[in-house]
Amino acid sequence: MDLFPILQELHQPGGKILLVVLDGVGGLPLEPGGPTELEAAQTPNLDRLAAESALGLLTPVHPGLAPGSGPGHLALFGYDPFRYVVGRGALSALGLGADFREGDVALRGNFATLDAEGKVVDRRAGRPSTEENQRVIAKLKEAIPRIEDVEIHFYTESEHRFLVILRGEGLGDGVTDTDPQKAGLPPLEARPLDEASRKTAHILNLLAERIRAVLRDEPRLNGALFRRASQKPRFPSFQEVYSLRAAAVASYPMYKGLAALVGMEVLPVEGEGDAHEGKLKALRENWDRYEFFYLHFKKTDAKGEDGDFLGKVREIERFDAFLPELLALKPEVLALTGDHSTPAALKAHSWHPVPLLLKAPYLRRDEAGRFTEAEALKGSLGHLRGVELMPLLLAHAGRLLKYGA
Numbered sequence: 511m512d513l514f515p516i517l518q519e520l521h522q523p524g525g526k527i528l529l530v531v532l533d534g535v536g537g538l539p540l541e542p543g544g545p546t547e548l549e550a551a552q553t554p555n556l557d558r559l560a561a562e563s564a565l566g567l568l569t570p571v572h573p574g575l576a577p578g579s580g581p582g583h584l585a586l587f588g589y590d591p592f593r594y595v596v597g598r599g600a601l602s603a604l605g606l607g608a609d610f611r612e613g614d615v616a617l618r619g620n621f622a623t624l625d626a627e628g629k630v631v632d633r634r635a636g637r638p639s640t641e642e643n644q645r646v647i648a649k650l651k652e653a654i655p656r657i658e659d660v661e662i663h664f665y666t667e668s669e670h671r672f673l674v675i676l677r678g679e680g681l682g683d684g685v686t687d688t689d690p691q692k693a694g695l696p697p698l699e700a701r702p703l704d705e706a707s708r709k710t711a712h713i714l715n716l717l718a719e720r721i722r723a724v725l726r727d728e729p730r731l732n733g734a735l736f737r738r739a740s741q742k743p744r745f746p747s748f749q750e751v752y753s754l755r756a757a758a759v760a761s762y763p764m765y766k767g768l769a770a771l772v773g774m775e776v777l778p779v780e781g782e783g784d785a786h787e788g789k790l791k792a793l794r795e796n797w798d799r800y801e802f803f804y805l806h807f808k809k810t811d812a813k814g815e816d817g818d819f820l821g822k823v824r825e826i827e828r829f830d831a832f833l834p835e836l837l838a839l840k841p842e843v844l845a846l847t848g849d850h851s852t853p854a855a856l857k858a859h860s861w862h863p864v865p866l867l868l869k870a871p872y873l874r875r876d877e878a879g880r881f882t883e884a885e886a887l888k889g890s891l892g893h894l895r896g897v898e899l900m901p902l903l904l905a906h907a908g909r910l911l912k913y914g915a
């Protein structure tokens with residue numbers, strides 16, 4: 511059900527909300543009966559906070575589905591991830607901070623190594639350095655500014671990955687990928703999936719040819735494979751649906767892109783990696799200017815993906831040490847959760863629910879003593895879906911009028 515019209519109607523001014531997302535925070539024991547990452551972590555600050563908060567479990571997207579961070583986040587932002595879908599090309603474009611406009615088509619590109627017959631030898635061109643990628647992208651920018659009446663914009667992503675944006679009249683995003691998915695085959699032709707995307711497929715095939723010609727003397731990065739063509743989706747903004755001035759504090763491109771897509775202002779963050787200090791500075795400096803803050807930490811997910819159980823434990827402990835600074839900002843409503851689980855035991859995103867912590871003025875008594883998966887189950891919030899979180903936060907912030915007479 512689409513709650514947006516109801517939430518719009520019920521809006522009233524209220525308190526400030528801080529939503530903290532520890533990416534992929536949910537975990538699993540390494541062996542049956544053992545602790546999860548959250549249970550193994552020493553988290554005195556989080557434990558103290560949990561004692562005065564309400565806890566629950568949250569299934570980000572749907573039971574049994576291991577979501578990507580895209581649908582996981584959109585759900586936390588209150589956008590039904592089955593209805594509000596973002597293509598990967600579009601997500602990359604937003605994440606790279608590319609000039610990505612309505613009507614543009616973004617595609618993810620891989621540099622590949624092709625042999626003399628044009629067959630793919632290596633789909634990732636030997637995993638070049640990002641510097642080498644940048645050097646080759648500079649060449650392409652110079653040589654291929656446009657094809658016919660379509661502007662071509664290239665961006666380095668990292669290693670073998672780049673992004674291309676097509677800008678012109680009459681471009682659809684219904685085209686097939688050109689990656690053959692294995693070596694020994696030539697790149698595929700892009701084919702239109704609908705009438706509106708005929709021109710896109712045509713331009714893309716010409717582009718693949720032009721790239722081969724320009725890069726013919728390159729030993730490794732001499733071909734390109736394209737996938738996941740997508741246009742920028744148009745979603746209603748936080749301002750429209752919740753009447754919230756919202757800001758995002760995140761270091762990694764994709765999360766900034768997702769936040770921008772729902773109309774959040776993306777605040778600049780100084781520093782590398784999860785940049786705790788830089789994020790705190792961004793929050794402090796902008797605290798009075800917004801009513802909603804989304805604060806993202808990535809490393810919990812990255813360590814889980816690496817299968818690094820102790821690394822993930824350390825990232826949770828690092829967040830714990832940082833927590834008092836966040837609490838000192840005194841948001842009326844604080845929510846802490848994940849966009850999905852990334853158990854180190856699986857080295858991947860999983861379908862398991864994540865713990866949810868809510869600190870707000872009007873809470874019921876709660877038996878959950880720690881921010882862990884098992885304790886969250888004892889909490890007073892019960893078990894929620896990701897899309898149910900925002901209405902709850904709005905209510906706790908005093909931002910929703912009574913529904914119905």
Ligand code: ZN
Nearest residue numbers: 533534579849
């Ligand atoms: Zn994630």
